[in-house]
Amino acid sequence: MIRACLVSMALAALWYAAPGDGAAARAITPVALAVPQAFSVDFDTQIVPILTRSGCNAGACHGAAAGRGGFHLSLFGGDPAQDHDSIVNELEGRRVNPLKPIESLLIAKPSERIKHRGGYRIEKQSPAEELLAQWIAAGAPRAKSPPKLTFFEVTPAMRVVEEFKDGQASVPLVARAGFDGRPPRDVTAWTLFVSADPMAVEIEDEPARAIVRRRGQHILIARFMNRVVPIRLIAPFGQAAVDHSRQPRANFIDDHILDQLSMLRLDVSARAGDAAFFRRVHLDLIGRLPEKRALQSFLGDSALDKRAKLVDRLLASEEFVEFWTFKLANLLGNRPMPNDSQSAAAFHGWLAAELRQRRPLDQIARQMITALGDTRTVGPAYFTRLSGDARAQAERFSQAFMGVRMQCANCHNHPLDRWTQDDYHGLAAIFAKLERGPVVKLAPRGAVTNPRTSEPALPRLPALRMLDAEGDHRQALADWLTAPENSHFARSLANRLWQSMFGRGLVDPVDDLRSTNPGTHPELLDRLAADLVARGYDARRTLRLIALSETYNRSSTPTPTNRVDDLFYSHFPTRPLQTQVLADAWSDVTGVADRYGQEPPGTRAIALIHAAIPSVSLDILGRCSRQDSCQEDGTGDGGGLAGLLHRLNGPFLNERLASPDGRLGKLIRQGRSVDDILEEFYLTALGRKQDDAERAFWRSQASGVADGQRAAWLEDAIWALLNSREFTTNH
Amino acid sequence: MPYLGMQPHPSSMTRRDSLRLGGLTAFGLGLGDWFNLRTRAAAPPVKARACILIWLDGGPSHLETFDPKPDAPQEVRGPFAAIPTSVPGIHLAEVLPNTAKIMDKIAIVRSITSPLGEHGLANHYLLTGYKPTAALQYPSFGSVVAHHQPRGVMPAYVALPDIKQLPAAGSGFMGRAMQPFAINGDPAKGDFRVRDLEFSPQVPEDRIRRRQGFLSQLDRFHRAADEAAAPVDGAFEQAFRLVTSPKAKQAFDLSQETPETRARYGPRTIGQSCLLARRLVEAGAAFVTINNTGWDTHADLSLRLKDGYAGAKVGVGLVPSFDMAFAALVGDLRDRGLLDQTLVIAMGEFGRTPKLNTSRGRDHWPRVFSAAFAGGGIGGGQVIGASDRVGESPAARPVTPSDLAATIYTLLGVDPKSELTTPDGRPIRINQDGTLVRELLA
16 A cells, blocks of 8 residues: 555656646637537547546546545546446436536536536537537447547657747647548547646647747657657757768767757767776776776777777676676665575676676576576576565566566556556566565466456566466566567667666666657667667677767767757766765775675675675765665765765775875885876876876975875875866766 | 854855846845845745754644544544644644644644645655656755855755655755755764764864865866866865864754753654754754654554554654654744744645544545644744645645745745756746745744
8 A cells, every 4th residue: 555656756747747737737628620410429539538638537636546526537548448437327327417418527527517626627618528418418328349549640750840939939739540440530639748848848729739948859748548659849959050971970879869969950079088988988887997007008009999999808807797797786686685695695696607608688687587496596586586576576577677667557557658557467477476485486376466357467478468377477478578579678778788888878767668758869779779689689799889889989078069968969978976886996096995894805895795785985975775676877966965074074085095005005105206196196096197287286286295294195185086076977 | 142153155155146146236236235135025024044844754644733633533533632722722633732832833734735645756746846747856945945045164954864765855956066964863862973074083174175175176177178167066165164164063063952952852863853953053054854754654543643652651652752842942942032033844745544544544645734834934823724624625725835835935035936047057936836825924
């Protein structure tokens, strides 16, 4: 009950974009829509769309799980049969009065002939009201086999908006629907258009149109019956056309990115220098700062393909295995159970071994889905134990492997996607046949209840087909998930790989892929996904493709005109280092490792199997404890002011900087000059040499420091280096 | 007694402020005029300089606190009786005896109404005044108010103990610099102190100042390549200001209070947090959120809200602990002459179902619920709005969370119609469609 429905903020927007909120806040007004008198009105295809269009069945009104004012409708008309029953049979039939249709509550309330808490929704004498009245007069029937929606299209699906006048542009919207294969007709008046960002784009009526008030890319959602379709509007940032045809392109990624930038009229930043690229690609691929010696030989290398060779070397390294095991462990929520830390270690080790032997991602997923056995020895079987019950496993499965938030479909059909309650509980029913003890085994009698039917849910492949009530269907599920024609798996993986290189997904958030959240570059994501499948689900090959694209190689310094862009990759996005990566970087540069619980000295933060292991620093700096899946690749707020105070006054950095066994202590003991020592730290921490201005600054600061004070002075200088924006971000 | 004169840092005006000042000066207005603009003729005079928000996380039952229904049927009435207060005609639940005694200082809004009955969504609505949207994470009151403060040595926005499970109380699109300072500790613990506030013995103040100089120079170098870049956020600057001010650091030290004062607030976390909050606003903090958890009482109302543990002789549950803390805070602020300048708010994200459930608890109920206000220019001794006979819907004067937001901002001298700017440069009104609840003002 408390668990109810964890609706994400992202969903909430559109879900609750209910009457009263900008887009939907409009009573249906008379429009020139001829309603033939002899036409028999169909409940599913004509009445339900009116209820949706008028906001009656939105989440904030009668579409709420508990209804409103004693009247409950299925969310956005997802269940017409139930809605028909509520309207016609409940309340002694007072909602419909065939003798006096206008006095039916279904009409009298929303037209405010009598008091309606939900306000004025349907205008008197409007076509909507007339349709409702006709339908009621005809006895409020529901066809045994209602017409099937076979076609739905909205124009434009995508449009570059050029014609700004007085700071706004208007885009007409048209929706057409076809039933039972018949020619489509205009259903614009019965289609609900919602703007994802009402301050950027507003929906107006008569005729239906989008008023664009801001530059950039905007998403609208059109809803008709059970279809939700996105509309993309792109308003260019710049005035003058931008020609990217001569920009260098390494592969298809650059084509997509540059095409989009041309459309948005954004120019691109220069190519990043070798040192900047070197540091960037180390942090993204292996989660570590580059080593000084490797940097020097890279900078000295004049080979044209040296960036490619570097990427290949990193992808083949053991550090890559360690870092990506950490990422997978975060995604899958690996953590020890009370009194059993062995199983989490086995799972961690198994993930690392799979990555090490370059096992294709589909096969890694298949093993987790189908494994049985003692989790202390059979690593992949632990995936099942990481979810407390079948429903939780269904949610984790869809979130981790499909990038889909299936939670919503627990209580009602997903309001913004195709997933139904039957899908959700059918998926859970597959996992219900597992016993999640220390030994994961089949439990043939296991079941979950589908709240829609109050009966045991039938196992089901999501949005595809029902399976036998009996038997173990995990193999079929794994086949379905990884089949080439099922794009969910590949798109979600490709999106996460992209996110790990740029800090955000092509669709963001990365666990919320759905047609109504198309993201910034949907075509590129499709192409990357297809490429991933074609390359046999080899993550390294996709990462290589990304790392060698000109897009990834771009400088993070914006141009005066592309500064406004933080979504379209006109310059490389600067982002804070993830807490664990930063913690390791501090350890590496100071030369003194942090201690985590009872783990052996020198254990890296990203290598921790127990993500919530006692560590004051990780607590203060902010970390994901893997209770749930950790979706964010970035950081929180770095612990905010408390984190900064810890870095300033706590032992966290101070003790390590002052340690005689640390990098600084050793350099001082070797009698190295201040200049030399600073140069060493610039190379290890920032992956570059000092420039002249910096060298001059430090020299002027160092002059006059007494010999006895030199160590403290150096500690302060290095402290500043280790807290600078340049050090604490990837850029 | 005035606020301990914590001076704004010399270079402390926000960039926004200086731009605005620049603009005003260009039109011949002086500084004094600008400050006077804060209280424009049309707007009511602003008394509050700070706000303490006691956030009752999980959704406190309105029926067991500020909106008892003694005449309702048993399954609605619940386990507690109603008691009279110092204001004739106003009744509170019997578990609020201390609050009842100072009812003349308190205003209760009994007709807050919202459609959002899920914690995360409702938190966002109640703490920001905006319904959640996919497009933007809005900043909480605390962050917006902090943004309007001249930068001082005290963190403008403090969270006790933290908002890890309450992201809606954070800064939203305003970014790290406006996140609250989370003290990450329990003020009721004997050895409580805020971690890392004092200098490490090896790194005294002169070295801290040297580090500050080095760091700001390094960030300037890094930015040099990108000349038009926005200045780096001032988060570290705040840290430096705080640790180099002994006076500010003392504000976090509860051991400076007498045992009598500490006892007055009660020994539990909420009490000592209220006491700490009072010290912080005295020292110049503009907004303190006390995140008091546990109010999601789906079962055993009596145990959770009153007793605290099975067989308790004296109730130490959520409501008695709150009652003692809230009454002590309001009383202490009044004794110190600070009540007028300090707005105190007690509320949560929604109320609870009118009918008891089968576990003797109540479930989520956003359609009507209550909040309590004291100080900061509100008129005490009144009830605004009403719920119906069974506490199910507003019966009079419905107030939306957005209205509340507009009112809170107005009381704190922030014009709800003014705008904030998102990182990508779009203007966002501080409050979208709220109307001032004028009756609340004195």
